Each structure stands twice: as C-alpha cells, then as structure tokens.
Amino acid sequence: MATPDLDRLAERVKMHRLEQYSSRDAAAAAAGISRNTWKRVEEGQEVYESTYVKVDKALGWATGSCIAIIEGGDPVFADSPTTSSPDPAPGMTEKQARDMAWDTARATLPTAPVGELDAFVNELVENLRRAGIVTDGP
Structure with missing residues (x-):
C-alpha cells in the first residue's frame, strides 16, 4: 500500500474550505468536529477515518473523497452526476x-x-x- 499523502489532502481541504467557509471554526462546526481536529486535517496530520467522512460532508464531497485524495485521486462532489x-x-x-x-x-x-x-x-x-x-x- 502506498504511503498516504496527507499533505495533498491538507492542501485540497484548505482550498475548498476557504471557498465555502469564513473560518476553520465554521467548517469544523459544519462537519461536527472540533476546530483542532479540522486543523489537524489541514496540517496533514493523521485523524480517524470517521473524521474524513465528516470533512467530506462539510465540503460537499461524496463520502470517500478524502481517502481518494490521500490515495492520489480527486474529490467527487456530492451533487455530481456520478453520485446523484x-x-x-x-x-x-x-x-x-x-x-x-x-x-x-x-x-x-x-x-x-x-x-x-x-x-x-x-x-x-x-x-x-x-x-x-x-x-x-x-
């Protein structure tokens, strides 16, 4: 198994968070996680896989998008025709x-x-x- 690319995920999460939320606090609240947990994701630190599901939802991504990014793929937006x-x-x-x-x-x-x-x-x-x-x- 390839080494997880948490830095790649951190970059994508931060980029999309800045487009959708005024702050980390707002994004964390939308995800139902703490500000510190959201910060860990944006800093490329490991978190529980269940946290990624919450981040996916808060960013409007289909479940599994964070994992896909870590593995070299791209997020799928929840309203995308491929997931509707x-x-x-x-x-x-x-x-x-x-x-x-x-x-x-x-x-x-x-x-x-x-x-x-x-x-x-x-x-x-x-x-x-x-x-x-x-x-x-x-």
Missing part, C-alpha cells in the same frame, strides 16, 4: 400502481388475507403518491 440518485421513475396512474401492487402482493403473499393485501396496496399507493410517482386519481 437515478432519475425518478416516470409517473403512473393510481390504477396502474394498484394493479402492480396487488399482483405483486398476491404473488409474494399468497396466503395473506385479502383485507391485509388491500391495506398494503392502499399504503403503498399513498406512499407512491407522496413521492410523486402516482400522478393522478383512480
């Missing part, structure tokens, strides 16, 4: 959602009482509606 969630599912009618949920519930739980299946289907359709997937009425 997939496109939302296309909308469906309530009837389509109910039919799909009912067929799946019956196939998965063939001995469940009809009343329980209905309750499950109703709850699922309501959750899909809140998520914006079910887009219209019955």
